Amino acid sequence: MASRTAARRAGTGVMLLVGLVVAGLGPAAKPAASSMSPADLEQLRIGRIEVAGNLTLSRTAILATVRARVGELFDTASAEQDIQRLAKLEGVEYAYYNTAVEDGRVVLTYVVVERNLARTVAFVGNRHFKDSVLSRELGFQQGDYLDVFQVNAATARIVDKYREKGFAFAEVRLDESQLDRGRVVYQITEGPRVRIKAVRFEGNRSLEAKELQKAIKTKPRSFLVFPVDFNQDTIDADVITLQRVYQDKAFLNATVRAEVDFTEDRGGARVTFIIDEGPAYAVRHLTIRGVPAADPNLLPQDLKLGEQRIYSQQRGEYDAKQIRSRYLEQGYVDAQVAHRRTFVGDSQVDVDFEVDPGRRYRIGRIDVTGNQTTQDNVIRRILDEEGFTPGQWYDADAARGDGQGELEVIVRRTAITESAKITPGPALPDSDRRDATVSVIEGQTGSIMFGAGVASDSGVVGQIVYDQRNFDISDYPQSLSDLIYGKAFKGAGQRLRIAWNPGTVVSTFSVSFTEPYLYDRPVSLEVGAYGFERWRDAYDEGRLKGYVTLEKRYADRWRRGLAVRAENVDVDDLEYDAPIEVRDVKGGNNLFGLQFFIRKDTTDNRYLPTTGYNFTASYEQVGGDHTFGIVSATQRWYRTLYEDLAERKTVLETKLHAATIVGDAPLFEKFYAGGTGSLRGFDYRGVSPRGLQYNPTTPIVNPQREDAIGSDWILLANAEIAVPLESESLAWLFFIDTGAIDSGGIRASVGTGLQIQIPQWFGPVPMRFEIATPFMKESEDETRTFSFSVGVLF
The missing domain is CATH 3.10.20.310 (membrane protein fhac)
Known part of the structure; x- marks a missing residue:
């Protein structure tokens, strides 16, 4: 009898059956099996080496793997090692060898049993999801080696996919009878798509149902309109959420469970959360x-x-x-x-x-690590401004060591790093000082952004922006490759921003350079240029401006500074009936301004403040072709009125703005009210004194006051409440706007709207849709009921 041995991997019964069939076919075509003992066979030389059972593996690949060679003495141990090597080949389930004797020589046959392939993958009964969608849930694809465990695991993933979309009764069965032919077939019974019809609460004596509803995700409608799919996982998570809500309200023993009642057609579900509050501690x-x-x-x-x-x-x-x-x-x-x-x-x-409390420590040495591009002083000057310097008490709350301390957040945002952690060094027995290590991971500081927006006040606007927030004006490139690969002009914490915003109504471009720490002190320097074109009702306005701004920051959050501008304002393309106030400034107008300002910001969030205030006041003296002054002040307050069980805050924002002209200013420097950010319910610049129609060559019969010419002073008072809906990124707005100018009486409007915050890596981009109705206005005012602004970067 021929000697036969095998090395096998873990496999399935189906694979074993295929292997036995192949094994039976392989030796049938060979010479008669040898009845010699292994010891006798090892006295003979190998006359021929054969390969059997291979379907996708080539004969050459198999022979290249084994060590046996024709003409060598047959060796049982070497043959055993050969089949071990064959069994390790990709796609091989297991391998063995056969021997036979022919003309006094050994015929050695290596038999490989290959893993089956997933030759076809099919879904039967799926109507809601396309095959391509379900295929992404499998974890394998057609042509891969067939792994029965993986194929079965995919069944559960397909079920989960259906359950996520509300198919609570979906069933998926794998047709195992076809696996031996390499066919993977999933039989799907989708069942009805179940929607949430009602959500009820029982046993909630202390907390109102409407408050509990805000804390959970299971609800009949999303965004007040869209139906919600039934999802058992979401309900289970809501049970945990409600228990936490009650425990946070002192009901430490509260228990919650959910019961689901499906409608007769199984297309709807009524969910009841049954609450046992227990005592309040x-x-x-x-x-x-x-x-x-x-x-x-x-x-x-x-x-x-x-x-x-x-x-x-x-x-x-x-x-x-x-x-x-x-x-x-x-x-x-x-x-x-x-x-x-x-x-x-x-x-x-x-x-x-x-x-x-432990011992009290002062700050010792400060080390900065991880900053490969950013200069050390960029980070150290931030610490200096915040008072985290050697000799000061070590503020381990601001420098928590986890990257979330207030000082760590300031370093991360100001130095534009991906992360910043400040950790104390080891305590020394005889020292009252602890060294600190600032560890940063540098992030992306430069970007090119493309975007677009549309607003009722400014039409459609495109956007192309280059922004480098870790610029170094003195880091010149040493080679062309430094410039191409962005290795130059980086590391000093300066900012260079170039923006072009072409639009249908207004177009702008700007270039600005900012040094936030002039001579490493808390003084910022900004130098820039700005261009502007806008189509007004009676004329076109173009501006070209250069400016320099210096601002000093103080520890109590106050800032003061001065700004200088040189600007040319071009007024052209006048309408035939443009008022005399427009004609008086036709052509180029040169302005030179010197502004002094102070400001303070105590808000808790740059983008979505919920508490605090910011204040700005300034005086600018302008000379050139026109001489006048501008006094302006703005105060905004933010206050959280209510925080629901999901920690979403209802915020009241109030604004008071006042400004006046000192002297005689041209109309393009005067004040106009109306539009978003001013008086909603009125058109953009719809509240203004009006100029009388005028044409110097052709007198106008019965001239009217139509075109806005600006006011010498303005007063605005606004109040807005933002109520979060699904999340803080979506809020329902209620507002009242009031204002007055130097003609007419007080204007006022009331309205509502929707605010959406679109997340971006640099901060959220707001979208607003507002409806407002004036209830106090003048006959010459221009009104607008609906206003909006939509912007996105991509």
């Missing part, structure tokens, strides 16, 4: 231990917990964090605060905060 005694070791005055005054106040784990953790933060910011780098609670009776707890 209150604080009986609150104790803070360990404070005498430090300074009791360090304790924050705005703790959320207190005796007879409601208790929640979240409030306790918040207070512990607040207490620790107060110590950290005063130099207690290793301060720890433990929060413990003890239940007393059925609805009370005793709360203990154990404070371990």
Whole structure:
């Protein structure tokens, strides 16, 4: 009997059957199997080497893998090693060898059993999803080796895909009978698509249903209009969310479960969240231990917990964090605060905060690492401005070491890094100082952006922007490749911005260079040029301006500065009946201005402020072809009116703006009201004194006052409430705008709208759609009910 051995990988019953069939066919065409013992065979030389069972593997590839050669003595150990090597080839399920004797020589046959291929992949019964969509859920594709475990796992992924879209009763079955032929067939029964018809709450005695609804994602309608698919995973997550909501409201023992009732046709689902609130826990005694070791005055005054106040784990953790933060910011780098609670009776707890302040440290040496392109002083001057310098108390709250501290965020944003972490060095026994290491990961600082926008006030506008926020004007390229690959003009933290915005109504271009730390001090220098063209009602206006701005920043957030501008304003293409105020400034007008300004910003967020205010006031003296002054002041306040259970904030924004001309200014420097950001409900520049129609060559019969010529002063007062809907990026707006100019009485409008914040890597881009109706206006005012602004970068 021929000797036969095999090395096998893990496989399926189907693969084994195929291998046995191939094995049976292979030796049938060979000489009679040898009955010699292995020891006797090893006395013979190999006369011929054959290959069997291969379907996709070539004979050459197999023979190149084995070590046996014709003419050599047959060796059992070597043959065993050969089949081990064959079994490792890609696509081979397992391998073995056969021997036979012919004319006194060994005929050695290597048999390989290849893995089956997924020769076809098919979906049967799918109507909602195309084959191409379902194929992306498989994890394999046609032509890959057939892995039965992977093929079966894909069944669950297809089901999940259907469940995500509301097909709660979808079933997917793999037709295993066709696998041996390399056919992967999924039989799909989609069932009805289930929509949420109603969401109810039972047992919610303390919290209103409308508040609970805001905290969860399961709801009958999305954005008040679109139907919502049934999703069991979402419901399960909502159960956890509701339990957390109740626990945060002091109901520590609250339990929540969900029941689903499907409609008769299974196309709808009514979800009921059944709540057992349990008792609300209150604080009986609150104790803070360990404070005498430090300074009791360090304790924050705005703790959320207190005796007879409601208790929640979240409030306790918040207070512990607040207490620790107060110590950290005063130099207690290793301060720890433990929060413990003890239940007393059925609805009370005793709360203990154990404070371990540790030693107090000043800042020692500061090292900066990770900045391969950015210069050290770019980061150090930020630390200097924020007061994080050697010898000062080590503020470990602002420099938390996790990249989320206030100082770390400032470094990341100002130095334009991907991340910034400030960590303390080891404590030394005889030193009151801790070294600090600023570790940064540099990010992308330069970009070329293309965009477009449309607004009711300015028409369609395109946008092309080059922005380098880590510019270095003195870093000249050493070679052409430095310039091509962006290795030059980088690293000093300066900013170069070039923008061109062509539009149907208004077109602009600008070039600006900004040095945020002039001579490494908190003084910014901006030098720029600006061009502007706009088609007005009675004329076309073109501007070309150069300017220089200096601004000094102070520790209390105040800023003051001065700006110089040289500008040419061209007024041309006048209408035949343009008023005399327009004709008086026809052609080029040269202006030279010197402006002094102060401003302050205490808001909590640059893009979506919820608290704080910003204030700006300025006086500009203008000379040249016209001599006049401009006094202006603007104040904005932000206040959070309400925060729902999902931590979405309803914010009130109020604005007061006043400005006046000192002297006699041309109409293109005067004030106009109306439009977005001014008086909604009125057309852009729709509130203004009007000039009398005039033509110097052809007198106009019965001239009217039609074209806006600007006011010598303006006063605006606006109030707007933004109520978040699905998220803080989508808000419903309610507003009232009022204003006055030097002609007519007070104008006022009321309205509503929708605000959408589109996320971008540099910050959100706002979209606004607003409807407003004036209820106080003058007869010559131009109104507009609907206004909008839409912009996007791509």
